[in-house]
Amino acid sequence: MLMGFFKRLFFGDHTRLQDRDLAHDHNHGRKQLSSKKLSENVDYLLSNFHKSNDLKIRVLNEGNAALLYFESLSDQEKVFEKIFAPVENGQIDEISKLRSARITQNLEEVITNLLGGQAAYIEDGSNKVHLFDVTSCYNRTPEEPQNERVIRGAHDGFIENIMININLIRKRIENRNLTVKYIKLGTYTNTNVAIIYMDGIADPSLVQEVERRVSSIETDMVHSPGLIEEYIEDQTNTPFPQMLHTERPDRVVGNLMEGRVAIMAEGTPTTLIAPSTFFMFYQASDDYNMRWFTGTFIRLVRLFSFVIAVGLPAFYIAIVGFHFEVIPDELIIPVKASINEIAYPPIIEALVMVVIIELIREAGVRLPAPIGQTIGIVGGLVIGDAVVRAGLVSNLMVIVVALTAIASFVVPSNELSTALRLLTFPLIVLAGTMGFVGIVFGMLIIIIHLTKLQSFGVPYLAPVAPLNFGDLKDTFVRLPMFMMKTRPKDSHAIKPDALNPVRKWKLSDQQGSKPNQQPDGAEASSKKQSDR
Amino acid sequence: MILTALILLTGCWDERQFKNISLVLSMGFDTGEEQAIRQTVSIPTVTRSSEGPGQEFINVLSTEAHTPREARDKIDMMISDNFDPSKVRVVVFGEELAKEGIFPVLDDMYRDPKSNLNAYMAVVEKGTAEEITRLRATGETRISEYLGGMLETAASSTHTTGENLQLLCAELIEPGIDFSVPLIELDKQNGAINFSGMGLFHEKTYTGEKISAEKSTLYMLLQGKKGKIARLTEKVSGENDEITSYATVEVNKMKRKMKLTVDDGVTADIHVNLELKVVEYPSDHLYVKGKIKMLEEQLTDVFTKESEKILTTLQEANSDVFGIGRRVKAYHPDYWNEVEWSEEYPEIAIVPHFDIKIIEHGIMN
Numbered sequence: 001m002l003m004g005f006f007k008r009l010f011f012g013d014h015t016r017l018q019d020r021d022l023a024h025d026h027n028h029g030r031k032q033l034s035s036k037k038l039s040e041n042v043d044y045l046l047s048n049f050h051k052s053n054d055l056k057i058r059v060l061n062e063g064n065a066a067l068l069y070f071e072s073l074s075d076q077e078k079v080f081e082k083i084f085a086p087v088e089n090g091q092i093d094e095i096s097k098l099r100s101a102r103i104t105q106n107l108e109e110v111i112t113n114l115l116g117g118q119a120a121y122i123e124d125g126s127n128k129v130h131l132f133d134v135t136s137c138y139n140r141t142p143e144e145p146q147n148e149r150v151i152r153g154a155h156d157g158f159i160e161n162i163m164i165n166i167n168l169i170r171k172r173i174e175n176r177n178l179t180v181k182y183i184k185l186g187t188y189t190n191t192n193v194a195i196i197y198m199d200g201i202a203d204p205s206l207v208q209e210v211e212r213r214v215s216s217i218e219t220d221m222v223h224s225p226g227l228i229e230e231y232i233e234d235q236t237n238t239p240f241p242q243m244l245h246t247e248r249p250d251r252v253v254g255n256l257m258e259g260r261v262a263i264m265a266e267g268t269p270t271t272l273i274a275p276s277t278f279f280m281f282y283q284a285s286d287d288y289n290m291r292w293f294t295g296t297f298i299r300l301v302r303l304f305s306f307v308i309a310v311g312l313p314a315f316y317i318a319i320v321g322f323h324f325e326v327i328p329d330e331l332i333i334p335v336k337a338s339i340n341e342i343a344y345p346p347i348i349e350a351l352v353m354v355v356i357i358e359l360i361r362e363a364g365v366r367l368p369a370p371i372g373q374t375i376g377i378v379g380g381l382v383i384g385d386a387v388v389r390a391g392l393v394s395n396l397m398v399i400v401v402a403l404t405a406i407a408s409f410v411v412p413s414n415e416l417s418t419a420l421r422l423l424t425f426p427l428i429v430l431a432g433t434m435g436f437v438g439i440v441f442g443m444l445i446i447i448i449h450l451t452k453l454q455s456f457g458v459p460y461l462a463p464v465a466p467l468n469f470g471d472l473k474d475t476f477v478r479l480p481m482f483m484m485k486t487r488p489k490d491s492h493a494i495k496p497d498a499l500n501p502v503r504k505w506k507l508s509d510q511q512g513s514k515p516n517q518q519p520d521g522a523e524a525s526s527k528k529q530s531d532r
Numbered sequence: 533m534i535l536t537a538l539i540l541l542t543g544c545w546d547e548r549q550f551k552n553i554s555l556v557l558s559m560g561f562d563t564g565e566e567q568a569i570r571q572t573v574s575i576p577t578v579t580r581s582s583e584g585p586g587q588e589f590i591n592v593l594s595t596e597a598h599t600p601r602e603a604r605d606k607i608d609m610m611i612s613d614n615f616d617p618s619k620v621r622v623v624v625f626g627e628e629l630a631k632e633g634i635f636p637v638l639d640d641m642y643r644d645p646k647s648n649l650n651a652y653m654a655v656v657e658k659g660t661a662e663e664i665t666r667l668r669a670t671g672e673t674r675i676s677e678y679l680g681g682m683l684e685t686a687a688s689s690t691h692t693t694g695e696n697l698q699l700l701c702a703e704l705i706e707p708g709i710d711f712s713v714p715l716i717e718l719d720k721q722n723g724a725i726n727f728s729g730m731g732l733f734h735e736k737t738y739t740g741e742k743i744s745a746e747k748s749t750l751y752m753l754l755q756g757k758k759g760k761i762a763r764l765t766e767k768v769s770g771e772n773d774e775i776t777s778y779a780t781v782e783v784n785k786m787k788r789k790m791k792l793t794v795d796d797g798v799t800a801d802i803h804v805n806l807e808l809k810v811v812e813y814p815s816d817h818l819y820v821k822g823k824i825k826m827l828e829e830q831l832t833d834v835f836t837k838e839s840e841k842i843l844t845t846l847q848e849a850n851s852d853v854f855g856i857g858r859r860v861k862a863y864h865p866d867y868w869n870e871v872e873w874s875e876e877y878p879e880i881a882i883v884p885h886f887d888i889k890i891i892e893h894g895i896m897n
Contacts, residue, residue, distance in 0.1 A: 320550040325618045325648070329680070332555065332619055333588070337578035339551045346549075433541060 032107040038124035042066055044107055045114070055114075060095070061123075067095075069119035075136030079119060082132050095121050101130035115190070139164060145247035145269065147414055152289040154250045158269035162192050165264055165271070168249040169196065173256065177201070183214055185228070185265075189221040192266040193228065196252075201259045203492040209456060210261045210274060225270040228263060232274075234454050239422050241415035242455040244273040244280050251285055259493025275456035277490050279464075279475040282306070284412040287478045295478040301410070303476060308407035309420040310446070313354065314431035314439050316400045317346045322435030339394040347432030349393050353401040354424060356383060361405070462490035554613040557676035560661025561637050562626035564596040569629075569637065571595055571603035572662040574675050575611065590674065592666050600640045617641070620651045621680040623697065624661040624716070630731070630738035635704055642701060649698035652683040655731045655738055657715045664718060664725065679725065683714055686727050690762035690783075691748045693730075693755065708857030708873065710734055712751075715742055732851035734874070741849035743842060750835065751842050753804055754884065755853060756788035763811070766838070768830040779827065780812035784891060790854060794864045798880040800856050802839075809892035818893045832886045839884035847878045856880070 034041050042057065045068060049055050058067040069079065082100065086092050101121070104110060110120050110129050117135030142164060144150075145157035158165045166180055177199040185193045195214060197207050213232040222228060225245065233242045246252060247269045252262050255273045263272040273280075282302050287295040319326060320339060327335055342349065360379030364372045384402070388395045404424065411417040423446065430438030453460035463471030471488045473479040482502045487493040501507070556573045564570035572594040579587050593610055597603035608615040623641070625634055634653075641647040656664050665675055687694025692714045695703075703711040712730040719726050729744040730751060743751045749764050762783040769777045785807040793799045808831070810818065817823055846853060857877065861868040 321547050324548070324550040324553070325646070327619075329619065329621060333576060333578060333674075336550065336555060337588075340578060342551060433547075435547075 034105050034107050034110070034122070034127045034129055036125055036127050038064065038066060038122055041107065041122050041129070042068070045110065045120075048111055049114075064125075065095070065121065065123045067119055067121050068114065069134060070114060070117065073115070073117035073136065074119060074134040078134040078136065079132075082134060083119065083121070096123055096126070096128075096130055098130065098132070101132055103128050103130055105129065112190075137161060142168060148246060148248050148251075148285075148412065150248075150284065150286045150289065153285050154248070156249060157247045158249060158264075158271060160267050160269055162194055162264055162266040165249075165269070166194060166196070169253060169256070169262075172249060172253045173198070178256070181211065183211070185214070185217055185219070186222040187218070187220055189223065191222045193222070194264045196256065196262040196264065198256050198259065201257065201487075201493050201495045202261055203259060203494055206259075206275070206456060206492055207261055210263065214263065222265060223267065225263070225265055225268055225272050228265060229272055234456065238449065238453060239419040240278070240450065240453060240460065241281070241413070241419065242274075242276060242453065242460065244276040245270050245413065245415055246273065247271070248285060254285075254288075255280075255491075257498070258487050259491040259495070275458035275491065276460075277455065277458065277462050278450060278460050281411065281413040281416040283474070288481070292478055292480045299478050300476060302412070305407035305410040306420065309404055309411075309417075310423050310427060311439065311443070312404045312407070313350045313400055313424055314427035314442070316397070317350055317428060318431040318435040318439055320346050321432060335396060338396045341391055342394050343391070345432070346397065347428060349397045350401065350428050350432075351425070353387075353393055353397055354404070354421075354428070356387075357401055357405045358421065458490045458492065463488065548614075548616075552613050553616045554611050555619050556615060556617050557619060557674060558622045558624065558665060558679060559617065559620055560624040560626070560665040561600065561629055562660045562662055563628045563632065567596045568598050569596065569600060569603055570662065571597065571600060571607065572665040573607055573615075574665050576674055588674075594662055600637050604640075616646075617644070618646045618648050620648045621676040622652045622654060622683065624664050624679070625653070625655045625738075626660040626662070627656055627658065627738065627740075629661075630655045630713075631740060633736045634733075634738075635736040638697065638701075638704070641697060649701075650696050652680060652714075653695075653697060653700060654679065654683060654714045654716050657717045657728050657731070657742070659718050664716065667718065667723070667725065679716070682716075682725065682727060686714060688759040688761065689749075690752045690757065690759040691727065691730075691745060693752065693757055694759065703855075704736060706858065707735070708852070708859075708861045708868075709855035710851040710853050712743070712851065712853050713738075732846065732849040732853070734850045739849040739851060741845055741851070743845060747838065747842055750838055753783065753786060753788070753806070754802055754839055754842065756786075756790075758783060758786050762786070764835075765812070766831065766834045768827065768834060769815070776815045778812070778814070779810065779831070781808040781831065781890075782811050783807070784809050790856075790859070792856065792859050792863065794860065794867050798856065798860060798867075798876070800854070800880065800882045801885060802854070802882065803885045803887065804835075805887045806889070808888060808890050810890055810894060813893070816896075818896075824890050824893070828888045828890055832888050835886045835888070836884055839886075843882045843884065847880075847882070850874055850878055852877050854882075856882070 032044065046055070046057075054070050054072040056069055056071045059065075060067060067079075067083065083095055083098070086098060087095060092098060104113075105127050107129070110131070113131050114120055117133075117137075119132045119134045121130040121132065139161045140159050142156045142159050144155040148157070156168065158168065170178060175198070179197055179199045181195045183193045183195065185191050193214060195207070195210055197210075210232070214228070217228070217231045219227075219231070229241075229243050229245075230236060235242065243263075244255070252271050252273065256262055260273050260275065263274065282299065284302075287299055290298070320335070324332070324335075339346070344352075356379075360375060360383075363379070364375045367375060384398055387393045388398055405421075408417050408420045408424075411420065427439060427442045430442040432438075434441070450461050451459070451465045459466060462468065463475060468489055470486065471490065473483055474488065482499075485499055486496045487498050489496075554575050554577075556575055558574050560572040562570040562572070572592060575591045575593065577589045577591060579589075591611070593607050595603050595606045595610070597606055604615055604617070623638075625637070629637070641649070664679070667675055683692060684694070686692045693699075693712070695711065700711055700713075703709050710733050712732050715728045715731040717726045717728040727745055729742040730748050732739050732741045732743065749762055752758065753762060763780060764783070765778055765780040767777055768779045783806055785805075787803075787805040789803045791801040791803070793801075810827070813827070818827070852873075857868075857873045860873070
């Protein structure tokens with residue numbers, strides 16, 4: 001201690017280093033100095049925890065010292081290993097001399113640390129409180145998220161522990177520019193929220209805006225990313241999600257490298273990515289692991305599914321309700337046969353079927369897996385078949401609604417998938433009342449709405465509106481990776497270039513092979529000659 | 533609430549539920565006995581079945597009325613659903629009515645925005661449309677499908693123009709151009725329908741003259757129309773042996789030009805350049821030098837003669853299917869104003885010129 005003081009005096013480092021901690025700024029300046037009396041300290045702590053029963057107090061040194069910790073938050077083995085073992089082994093005389101302890105005199109800080117799973121050692125006659133890290137945590141393994149599976153590529157996913165999640169990202173980006181900023185949210189829950197971005201790639205004003213919005217949240221609790229999303233998104237009155245949810249580290253890393261900002265919260269594996277555009281919801285990690293031909297094909301199929309999911313039932317209703325002239329001649333009799341004796345108008349049919357599909361889906365999600373399958377069979381086969389046989393719904397309508405449901409499940413993002421299924425309803429009503437004109441109006445309204453939306457100052461429909469030809473490389477199609485030279489403009493990255501020519505070897509190959517070949521040929525011919 | 537109702541209910545008035553409609557797939561018009569028109573329609577009704585296609589009944593109804601629209605209303609009263617002609621595939625005319633004029637009948641269809649102008653038209657030779665519409669052909673359930681399919685294949689094998697009601701409309705109204713319509717004939721023995729040629733129209737009436745089915749391909753080529761396939765069989769040599777004296781050729785490429793010269797009278801030269809492929813030539817030896825040249829000359833000869841016959845028929849029928857009148861009107865308006873075209877047309881000279889080139893003769897030799 002004294003040596004340290006002199007060292008600082010001589011070497012001119014006058015600022016004292018402080019422990020950095022997640023929680024260091026969270027006491028809101030509240031301070032309660034500890035007293036020298038053990039009982040006073042313990043009483044203060046006990047009363048602040050409302051004598052909660054899981055706060056364990058072990059009295060040591062014949063009543064002259066006490067060790068306090070939450071048995072529900074601490075690992076008993078760690079308590080023994082870190083605190084008692086050194087003393088028992090004779091390495092050290094007293095617990096207070098343990099070097100691993102952090103010392104404080106502020107009881108408020110003790111409270112927050114106890115809540116963080118630390119153990120506090122208090123001695124009578126000293127106002128110093130020694131804090132030991134004995135946190136226990138129970139984590140599941142970072143396995144692949146169920147809702148974002150890929151065939152090829154990384155098979156890990158985020159878990160409920162923010163430290164492990166950040167670890168997964170840092171392992172992928174070993175760079176000093178990866179910056180993590182912690183913010184504590186929720187006056188009661190004290191949830192750790194991390195804002196992660198690449199310094200030097202992400203637009204500083206974007207980072208600042210995200211930070212400003214996140215830190216402005218004043219709430220009692222933050223328990224899911226859905227809450228944070230609603231607190232900070234630009235427009236809440238819209239079915240479209242304006243932030244990408246993902247549980248995949250590789251996806252987060254890809255977006256960080258495009259200059260976007262990730263928001264993580266303790267206790268949830270879901271990460272929010274801002275700003276997001278409409279087309280990001282149609283990108284899947286799989287696309288980048290496939291050959292670009294297949295990747296493009298699948299992407300196009302996916303985008304086509306958007307049109308089917310939103311418009312197919314409406315289109316069908318408009319046809320059978322208004323414009324049956326568009327049915328081809330060969331098809332007109334089969335279509336007529338299937339709907340001729342249905343009691344209800346097609347709009348009722350469609351609404352009933354769409355609602356039934358939603359019921360089956362919701363039931364399948366809520367039920368445990370083994371029963372879930374039964375629901376699938378009951379819903380899909382029995383209801384589907386029986387409803388047609390009973391003549392309540394035409395079999396064409398069943399086909400249409402089933403196709404729509406499948407198309408809506410193709411979207412890689414669950415949020416957008418739900419949004420699409422919701423949008424079907426107004427379009428069905430419009431088609432049922434106004435036919436094709438209604439569909440045109442509905443689609444127009446949707447497109448106008450989409451173009452008006454913004455996500456953190458970025459147009460939602462970028463790069464289509466505003467149009468940017470260069471950035472179309474990764475929207476409708478997935479061009480080969482070596483063509484993705486620049487980051488998309490919609491992320492406002494301040495460093496636009498993403499890669500130098502990655503296929504430089506080819507250029508050097510072509511240049512190099514020409515002079516190489518000639519001596520080879522010359523050699524061969526001279527060899528032939530000598531053979532003769 | 534009112535606003536929502538206003539927005540959502542505005543369209544409902546013109547809703548036409550597909551299930552509440554009786555589709556009329558073919559229509560036939562004849563001259564009636566008491567009133568002007570006798571209309572026959574065939575309406576298929578299908579029953580639903582959960583697996584496979586449902587059973588199909590065909591309802592054929594006839595009625596007499598003063599106008600087609602009146603007939604339609606009368607039929608509407610006979611059926612449970614709404615009469616809807618928007619999916620009509622064929623409109624058939626009886627010969628008598630066609631000779632009286634078809635426009636008064638078609639007028640209703642041209643005025644109604646919902647009628648199907650994509651339908652084919654045909655005239656029944658020596659018979660009535662009712663007979664045709666009531667025909668139950670073996671193998672084919674619906675007369676509309678049977679007739680429609682027949683006329684479609686006839687168009688693709690260059691026997692008919694393949695014109696639908698929409699395309700006929702202009703030619704029907706315009707004075708400088710006439711048209712021809714496929715003729716069909718009921719074959720009572722086989723219970724089938726035959727394509728028997730192209731019926732020639734003058735202005736709005738059927739003239740009674742026709743180009744027979746065998747000649748109709750050449751007739752189409754003269755008009756500059758070629759379907760997917762155009763195959764011609766002609767007698768090319770004077771040999772007695774029946775089979776070997778014929779040759780069948782297929783048209784690979786066709787170019788047709790019409791030139792008008794107007795001084796005292798009108799002369800129309802029709803140049804037809806054909807690139808042919810020999811598909812049948814039993815006397816063989818096409819590989820012999822000069823043989824192809826000979827065949828080309830023979831074909832040119834035959835085609836020219838045949839064409840002349842066709843052209844004579846056209847002029848006798850006073851049916852200006854080539855639209856020569858239209859050209860005269862456009863390029864020589866003074867002359868057009870001078871003469872009465874329908875009197876002038878039978879007198880003008882139409883000269884066919886064939887330029888034939890055989891480019892393929894199959895894989896033999």
